[in-house]
Amino acid sequence: MGLKHSYTVFAPIYDLFVSGVFDSLRTTSLKELQRLQHPAPTKGKVLLSGVGTGLDLPFLPPEHDYIGIDVTPAMLKKARARSEHLNIALQTGDAMQLPFEDNSFDAVVMHLILAVVPNPVLALQESQRVLKAGGYVLILDKFLRPGEAAPLRRLINPVIKRLATQTNVIFEDVLAHSAQLNVVDDVPVAANGWFRRIVLQKTNDANPAL
Numbered sequence: 412m413g414l415k416h417s418y419t420v421f422a423p424i425y426d427l428f429v430s431g432v433f434d435s436l437r438t439t440s441l442k443e444l445q446r447l448q449h450p451a452p453t454k455g456k457v458l459l460s461g462v463g464t465g466l467d468l469p470f471l472p473p474e475h476d477y478i479g480i481d482v483t484p485a486m487l488k489k490a491r492a493r494s495e496h497l498n499i500a501l502q503t504g505d506a507m508q509l510p511f512e513d514n515s516f517d518a519v520v521m522h523l524i525l526a527v528v529p530n531p532v533l534a535l536q537e538s539q540r541v542l543k544a545g546g547y548v549l550i551l552d553k554f555l556r557p558g559e560a561a562p563l564r565r566l567i568n569p570v571i572k573r574l575a576t577q578t579n580v581i582f583e584d585v586l587a588h589s590a591q592l593n594v595v596d597d598v599p600v601a602a603n604g605w606f607r608r609i610v611l612q613k614t615n616d617a618n619p620a621l
């Protein structure tokens with residue numbers, strides 16, 4: 412069973428398990444969108460990659476323009492019910508092959524998606540590609556540390572990665588393939604640091620110090 416099929420099955424019950432648990436972590440992560448207000452007040456264009464049922468939507472500042480993509484129409488249908496207060500377009504799309512032009516977003520939100528997709532390297536590279544120079548990637552997800560043993564998580568990965576999520580993704584290995592993304596913040600937030608809140612910023616080729 413592919414991820415699209417399993418998330419179609421999960422869609423009616425996803426919120427029961429995930430809503431509430433991550434609310435404070437989502438709030439903290441999405442506060443980073445305030446960075447779009449500096450140095451001058453701006454209305455940003457923000458992509459939610461793997462938007463799911465839209466559990467981030469209540470915490471988004473209303474001044475920006477949003478696009479949310481997901482491979483699972485049943486998850487998007489739930490997100491639509493949460494979207495009325497926002498200027499947001501919700502559409503099917505693959506985080507590993509984004510249907511957007513280069514340098515077109517000010518921020519990409521990747522909450523509980525980078526460790527879900529079959530190829531996290533591609534998904535992060537796609538976020539890097541569609542980001543404008545100086546733009547941000549906001550990540551909230553579970554990652555192993557380089558060299559971390561985590562035998563149970565490695566053991567269950569071959570099965571659970573087909574159903575819901577990978578459990579053995581090493582963030583540093585993924586980031587190594589996105590040379591224009593620099594770590595601005597990296598904070599352990601839950602489950603003994605398995606879950607991390609990470610902020611990345613895209614460098615400007617012309618100004619690598621950005």
Ligand SMILES: C[S@@+](CC[C@H](N)C(=O)[O-])C[C@H]1O[C@@H](n2cnc3c(N)ncnc32)[C@H](O)[C@@H]1O
Nearest residue numbers: 418461462463466481482483486505506522523
């Ligand atoms: C764990 S949920 C996270 C949803 C939401 N971001 C959240 O924080 O609650 C993972 C989501 O990724 C979606 N998904 C899986 N593979 C995907 C892909 N290749 N591209 C886009 N979305 C994908 C699933 O349909 C599901 O909605």
